[in-house]
Amino acid sequence: MSIFSYQNGVLHAEQVSLAALAEHYGTPLYVYSRAALEQHFRAYTDALGDWPHLVCYAVKANSNIAVLNVLARQGAGFDIVSLGELERVLAAGGEPHKIVFSGVGKQAAEMARALDVGVYCFNVESEAELERLSSVAVQLGKTAHISLRVNPDVDAQTHPYISTGLKENKFGIDINDAPRVYAKAASLPGLVIKGVDCHIGSQLTEIRPFLDALERVLALVDNLAAQGISIEHLDLGGGLGVQYRDEQPASAGDYIAAVKARVGERRFKLIFEPGRSIAANAGVFLTRVEYLKLNEHKNFAIIDGAMNDLIRPALYSAWQDIRPLQQHSDAPRRSYDLVGPVCETGDFLGKNRELALAEGDVLAVMSAGAYGFVMASNYNTRGRAAEVMVDGAQHHLVRERESIASLFANETLLPSD
Numbered sequence: 001m002s003i004f005s006y007q008n009g010v011l012h013a014e015q016v017s018l019a020a021l022a023e024h025y026g027t028p029l030y031v032y033s034r035a036a037l038e039q040h041f042r043a044y045t046d047a048l049g050d051w052p053h054l055v056c057y058a059v060k061a062n063s064n065i066a067v068l069n070v071l072a073r074q075g076a077g078f079d080i081v082s083l084g085e086l087e088r089v090l091a092a093g094g095e096p097h098k099i100v101f102s103g104v105g106k107q108a109a110e111m112a113r114a115l116d117v118g119v120y121c122f123n124v125e126s127e128a129e130l131e132r133l134s135s136v137a138v139q140l141g142k143t144a145h146i147s148l149r150v151n152p153d154v155d156a157q158t159h160p161y162i163s164t165g166l167k168e169n170k171f172g173i174d175i176n177d178a179p180r181v182y183a184k185a186a187s188l189p190g191l192v193i194k195g196v197d198c199h200i201g202s203q204l205t206e207i208r209p210f211l212d213a214l215e216r217v218l219a220l221v222d223n224l225a226a227q228g229i230s231i232e233h234l235d236l237g238g239g240l241g242v243q244y245r246d247e248q249p250a251s252a253g254d255y256i257a258a259v260k261a262r263v264g265e266r267r268f269k270l271i272f273e274p275g276r277s278i279a280a281n282a283g284v285f286l287t288r289v290e291y292l293k294l295n296e297h298k299n300f301a302i303i304d305g306a307m308n309d310l311i312r313p314a315l316y317s318a319w320q321d322i323r324p325l326q327q328h329s330d331a332p333r334r335s336y337d338l339v340g341p342v343c344e345t346g347d348f349l350g351k352n353r354e355l356a357l358a359e360g361d362v363l364a365v366m367s368a369g370a371y372g373f374v375m376a377s378n379y380n381t382r383g384r385a386a387e388v389m390v391d392g393a394q395h396h397l398v399r400e401r402e403s404i405a406s407l408f409a410n411e412t413l414l415p416s417d
């Protein structure tokens with residue numbers, strides 16, 4: 001049975017009716033499936049088999065601690081980009097020695113905490129960061145394991161906002177400059193070189209760009225070996241795409257088989273940092289139709305979910321499927337723009353969708369488990385949605401809906417005159 005399916009005419013997550021969840025918890029609401037998270041994670045580990053590996057789920061994709069905990073119980077490592085993400089992973093029971101720390105702007109205090117808890121590796125993104133990490137490690141009397149995130153100048157052929165492996169992007173160290181920076185790393189105190197890291201972008205549907213990047217990384221590894229620098233692991237980042245509409249992304253199995261075939265005899269430990277391919281199709285966003293507004297040129301369904309809840313359509317013109325929880329036979333089918341209550345023209349979750357709608361209907365925005373809630377804001381003083389995890393026939397509230405009072409609880413008035 002697929003994870004999200006119609007059963008007796010009602011859309012379910014596993015064995016739980018989404019209509020019942022909308023009633024019980026209210027809308028807007030994020031709903032995740034434990035089984036889907038586990039299945040998507042295991043696609044990586046099954047394909048890696050006994051090859052030395054670490055699958056570090058990219059926390060940024062969905063950082064709810066229940067999600068992290070489900071993956072930690074599967075043995076996942078984690079890819080983090082901030083102190084906040086580090087603390088979430090620890091709170092969720094993630095193991096520090098399976099954490100890789102990415103990101104271009106790591107601060108000294110973040111490095112110190114990561115060294116204290118003993119993360120597996122820092123993915124260093126600049127020479128300046130290398131120097132700072134060395135001095136923080138020396139001050140603490142610790143050793144930092146590092147890899148350099150190299151920028152292989154490969155076109156990931158994805159949306160420009162989520163493409164990261166081109167020379168013009170802010171990420172990583174130019175691969176042509178990497179031998180020199182590795183030599184520097186080898187000379188700095190407090191650092192031990194562990195690997196090479198790259199991440200070229202997100203929502204890649206083809207394997208080709210990954211293999212192009214791998215080719216360049218392997219050439220670098222040979223070059224380093226000639227310099228007397230040996231590497232234990234290759235971190236190939238995240239980026240595998242998912243199906244939102246009619247994309248046909250490579251499967252984790254095919255991708256990993258291709259990587260293994262290319263790496264061949266040299267059994268470097270392989271690290272992956274998948275986010276979207278684990279979380280996106282493990283979640284949906286539920287939103288209720290407040291009003292139907294039928295204008296001469298356009299029909300709008302005004303819904304209670306908005307760009308502050310799910311910004312991907314507004315930010316990247318992303319298309320996500322929108323399905324009714326229950327099919328309405330009596331309402332007329334029309335082409336609707338699904339728009340939220342936020343005061344921005346860009347506030348839409350879908351445009352020109354053929355749907356039979358009535359006020360009060362609940363819709364599911366599919367593939368919303370990654371880069372959904374995590375990118376939510378409080379714009380228009382809207383509290384962020386609640387989050388629920390379904391597990392078989394059970395459901396658990398894993399984040400309460402934000403109360404209005406909490407939205408300005410950290411603000412203060414000026415002293416009275």
Ligand code: LLP
Pocket residue numbers: 058061079102103162199201202203237238239240273274275276277312316370371
């Ligand atoms: N590793 C690094 C260093 C990353 O920057 C990212 C994502 C990942 C791993 C995980 O990539 P994934 O497997 O999820 O593609 N908000 C955008 C996506 C931004 C991705 C940022 N980096 C979206 O909603 O499409």
